[in-house]
Amino acid sequence: VSILDRLRALAARGPGADAARVRAAAAAAKAMRHELRDTxxxxxxxxxxxxxxxxxVLRLRGLQAEAAGAAVQLDxxxxxxxxxxxxxxxxxxxxxxxxxxxxxxxLGIAAVLPRALYELAVAAIPAPVFFDGPxxxxxxxxxxxxxxxxxxxxxxxxxxxxTALVPVVVExxxxxxxxxxxxxxxxxxxxxxxxxxxAGPARLVREAPGPAxxxxxxxxxxxxxxxLTVLLPLTPENGEAFEGGRRPAHTGxxxxxxxxxxxxxxxxxxxxxxxxILGGSTPHALRRSWSGEGGGVRYTxxxxxxxxxxxxxxxxxxxx
Amino acid sequence: xxxxxxxxRARTPSAAAPRHLDALERxxxxxxxxxxxxxxxxxxxxxxxxxxxxxxxxxxxxxAQVAEAQAGVAAPDGARLASDALALVxxxxxxxxxxxxxxxxxxxxxxSPSVGLTRIASTAPDVRDLxxxxxxxxxxxxxxxxRGAPAAALDVPDAAVSMGPRRALDIYLGASKPATAAPPAxxxxxxxxxxxxxxxxxxxxxxxxxxxxxxxxxxLERLAPDAxxxxxxxxxxxxxxxxxMLGLPESRLVPWNGDLVAAKRLLVLEDEGRAGGxxxxxxxxxxxxxxxxxxxxxxxxxxxxLYVSRRDAKxxxxxxxxxxxxxxxxxxxxxxxVSMADCPLDEQMRLFSQAGVVAGISGAGxxxxxxxxxxxxxxxxxxxxxxxxYADDGQSRSLWLRxxxxxxxxxxxxxxxxxxxxxxxxxxxxxxxxxxxxxxMPLDQLSGFVDxxxxxxxxxxx
Numbered sequence: 001v002s003i004l005d006r007l008r009a010l011a012a013r014g015p016g017a018d019a020a021r022v023r024a025a026a027a028a029a030k031a032m033r034h035e036l037r038d039t040x041x042x043x044x045x046x047x048x049x050x051x052x053x054x055x056x057v058l059r060l061r062g063l064q065a066e067a068a069g070a071a072v073q074l075d076x077x078x079x080x081x082x083x084x085x086x087x088x089x090x091x092x093x094x095x096x097x098x099x100x101x102x103x104x105x106x107l108g109i110a111a112v113l114p115r116a117l118y119e120l121a122v123a124a125i126p127a128p129v130f131f132d133g134p135x136x137x138x139x140x141x142x143x144x145x146x147x148x149x150x151x152x153x154x155x156x157x158x159x160x161x162x163t164a165l166v167p168v169v170v171e172x173x174x175x176x177x178x179x180x181x182x183x184x185x186x187x188x189x190x191x192x193x194x195x196x197x198x199a200g201p202a203r204l205v206r207e208a209p210g211p212a213x214x215x216x217x218x219x220x221x222x223x224x225x226x227x228l229t230v231l232l233p234l235t236p237e238n239g240e241a242f243e244g245g246r247r248p249a250h251t252g253x254x255x256x257x258x259x260x261x262x263x264x265x266x267x268x269x270x271x272x273x274x275x276x277i278l279g280g281s282t283p284h285a286l287r288r289s290w291s292g293e294g295g296g297v298r299y300t301x302x303x304x305x306x307x308x309x310x311x312x313x314x315x316x317x318x319x320x
Numbered sequence: 321x322x323x324x325x326x327x328x329r330a331r332t333p334s335a336a337a338p339r340h341l342d343a344l345e346r347x348x349x350x351x352x353x354x355x356x357x358x359x360x361x362x363x364x365x366x367x368x369x370x371x372x373x374x375x376x377x378x379x380x381x382x383x384a385q386v387a388e389a390q391a392g393v394a395a396p397d398g399a400r401l402a403s404d405a406l407a408l409v410x411x412x413x414x415x416x417x418x419x420x421x422x423x424x425x426x427x428x429x430x431x432s433p434s435v436g437l438t439r440i441a442s443t444a445p446d447v448r449d450l451x452x453x454x455x456x457x458x459x460x461x462x463x464x465x466x467r468g469a470p471a472a473a474l475d476v477p478d479a480a481v482s483m484g485p486r487r488a489l490d491i492y493l494g495a496s497k498p499a500t501a502a503p504p505a506x507x508x509x510x511x512x513x514x515x516x517x518x519x520x521x522x523x524x525x526x527x528x529x530x531x532x533x534x535x536x537x538x539x540l541e542r543l544a545p546d547a548x549x550x551x552x553x554x555x556x557x558x559x560x561x562x563x564x565m566l567g568l569p570e571s572r573l574v575p576w577n578g579d580l581v582a583a584k585r586l587l588v589l590e591d592e593g594r595a596g597g598x599x600x601x602x603x604x605x606x607x608x609x610x611x612x613x614x615x616x617x618x619x620x621x622x623x624x625x626l627y628v629s630r631r632d633a634k635x636x637x638x639x640x641x642x643x644x645x646x647x648x649x650x651x652x653x654x655x656x657x658v659s660m661a662d663c664p665l666d667e668q669m670r671l672f673s674q675a676g677v678v679a680g681i682s683g684a685g686x687x688x689x690x691x692x693x694x695x696x697x698x699x700x701x702x703x704x705x706x707x708x709x710y711a712d713d714g715q716s717r718s719l720w721l722r723x724x725x726x727x728x729x730x731x732x733x734x735x736x737x738x739x740x741x742x743x744x745x746x747x748x749x750x751x752x753x754x755x756x757x758x759x760x761m762p763l764d765q766l767s768g769f770v771d772x773x774x775x776x777x778x779x780x781x782x
Contacts, residue, residue, distance in 0.1 A: 145387075152412075
């Protein structure tokens, strides 16, 4: 029984004048309740503002902290880039990988990056505070808000991927892509020498272990519109975990493809092994299941390969 | 026990009830007042937090911008710069010290108020088609606003600079400086973009000098008022006199052959702020502001009518076959005929600053519009021959035709086209009228057009 109810009951029993005063007191108590609720809402607003402020402060501190070491890191990156022909390495790795047709056409590209460059890529993953969304799960690469070192590294890697890896991967899947083009854009003249595909907006995906955390996060949904997707798990080759002091469990387990009827797909998230696979949903499901393997937080570089402007112009809206 | 409690415990109203009620009323009134005060405090706190968050977010954005700029100049495979004729020579850690500075603000102005009457008197189908394509491209732009970015310069501490035979600029940083570099002769050295990336032909053209080159000097000087300028050699007399007009003494002008020069601070104009093939609108507007501090440009247009003759141009660049007749026509309409070759710079400034209407065949002579007040009118004559020249496939001036129109593209990108002076006039707040006709310009139609324009001029003046 609330205070208001008891006041009302009291008012019903009292003489007229007192009853009116009790009713007024009840009304005042009611107003107080409204005021309290309103105050609580205001307080929640203050708390939310404080959260945003804390987030910005953490980003600022992150930027300032990383700025101090950026010069050394950038020199190291330049030394690595200057000492090897990374584009030739990437092309060679993609061209030599075995294309497996079942259960889903896919390409596992081992040692896709020169080892030193892969290590620099792992080291240049920005801190979680620079990732977007409530769970800090995704980050567009190259990042816009990050240290100079992270931006320079990911800009270089993105260019490398776009100019060296994507053309070879597209070429490897030419037959499959042609089949889909015949269905969706029969009027488009297929030219094996100039396949109309390009790298779409790439991102880093950061996932805590276990599928539950990512289930409700819309940012982790599959990349739509991808005809091909390249996934590169970014795990330290020495086996050390990124966070939480746990060793990433990425060795040995066979991960099931999204379509269980097709049978298991041996697509283990080996360090420096890229997986190129048709479509956007299946690779997404694979990446999601990797995160359920236990261990620490996982990072994946996810690159959709999409129709270029020429092909998009003739595709029905659903195919773009 | 609170007054509330005492009141609520009473099974029946007692003699004490009024006292309890008094206390209850006082309590609720005070509590409500306290709550209201608390809410006010919370709102104040919330506003303070929001302020602080905006400040912090701005600091994050600023720091991120610095990081992004550093990532660009310190990229592992070479600095990513706006001009491919520039190279930063040095380790990334040295290149990181290079800052990108912006001179002045952005330019933004609606275009259509600067577009006056247009008459296409040409009967040549190709010329009519070219004009229609120009208008279609203008109509296909995102909006009716001319926009220009501020000029950007690289600010390089402790550097040396040299220019190779292909006019590419090498900027050496820190330990990468060649051993042959002499100690700095000047503390601050500035290099405009036209010194290292501008064709010799354009450099000789007075129009390009005034509209493309001088704004670069002004943009750099705004960043370093004490800089010495490395300029192409040899400097022509008109170039020296216009630089003097901007207040730059000879001692700050160094004709440069590209030999290695060291400086404690080097400023190199990386990007003059042109959009596509367009004019550097922000820098142009900045130069006009600078000129206003040096020479008296009236706030309102004057009454003088000027026709700028091309009789001093090379025969194949006169564009109209009957210019003497055109001059006579304009003279009959009260225009004073001016030949720029015969007119000293100070006289040009005086005449153009008093003008209310300036007419002429599109060309370098109209560049003196920079001295003409806002609100003045410009009559631009375009012959068939000139129109086709703007569409010449092999030249950069035909970018407006060659580049596929981007739906929603930027209007300013069309600034190197027959609309050249329309954009210049817009940058100066003037109105441009266009008459497009055969090389042998039809005088009757031109006369009617001039009458119509003068009617517009009088209407706008009244």
